[in-house]
Amino acid sequence: MVSNVPIRRVIWRPCYRIVASRFPPVQLFGRIAEPEDIEAVAEIESLTNDRIRGQRGEIEPMPPEDLPPGEYSAALMAPFAHVNPDGSRFGDGTYGVFYAGRTIETAVAETRYHSEKFMRATHEEPCDLDRRVYVIDLDGDLHDIRGMRALLPNVYSTDDYSESRKFGRTLREQGSPGICYDSLRHHGGECVGAFRPRVLSNCRQAQHLCYVWNGEAISLVYEKKSWEG
Secondary structure: OHHHOOEEEEEEEEEEEEEEOOOOOOOOHHHOOOHHHHHHHHHHHHHOOOOHHHHOOOOOOOOHHHOOOOOOHHHHHHHHHOOOOOOOOOOOOOOOOEEEEOOHHHHHHHHHHHHHHHHHHOOOOOEEEEEEEEEEEEEEEEEEOOOOOOOOOOOOOOOOOHHHHHHHHHHHHOOOOEEEEEOOOOOOOEEEEEOOHHHEEEEEEEEEEEEEEOOOOEEEEEEEOOOOO
16 A cells, blocks of 8 residues: 555645644743743753653654754644644654645644534533644655545545554655645645655744634634734
8 A cells, every 4th residue: 555655746835734822922931030040941841841752762853854944943843842642644643743734724624623523522612712823835755645535545534543544654664754645624625744844844923813612613713913002
C-alpha cells in the first residue's frame, strides 16, 4: 500500500492552520512586572513544557536542520513539540503532526468538525470558542494521496484512525516529510499532515475567529476584531 503512493512537489503559498486561542492575545512574559523575574519564569515554564519529553527520550528530538526561523516559529513548532498523546489521523501519539488546510474554508471545516466532536463528548454548555489563524507557506516533496480515497478506504475512514495511523507512521519512518490528502470535512478541500517542519516556512499570525457552540453544534463562525474608541 505504502509503496504505491506517489511523491509530488506540493507548493501552497499559503495554507492555513487554526488553533485554540484567547482574544485579545495575552503574552505571559508581558504581564510580568519586574524584568529580573523573566528568566525565572522562563525556567519554570520549561519544566512543564512537553519539549522536555524529547530530552528524556520519550519522544524523538527534532533535528537542528528541521528547526524553522522566524517570529512565529514557536507556533509552527508547537504540534511537533507538544504531542497529542491520543494521536490524530496520521499520528499515533508518539510524534507530532502539523495539520493545515489549503484554504481557510477547509481549515475552518476541519477544526469545526473536531471542535464539535469534543464539545459533544464533554457535554459542554453553550459558549464561544476563540480560535487563531496562522498562515504558512508549504513547499516540499510529499506523499500525495489526493484522489485515492477509493484505493485507500481505510486510510480515509471518517472516524476510525487505526489504519491511517499505521500508514502515517510507516511513511514517517521511511523519512517522508508529510502527506497531502483530500479533506473529509470540506468537499473539494485539500489538507496536509506534515511530519517535518522543514517543508513549512514563513509562519505568520492572521485573524481571530469565534466558533459559537450552542450546546449541540457550532452554529456560527465569525471573525473577531478589536474596537478602538
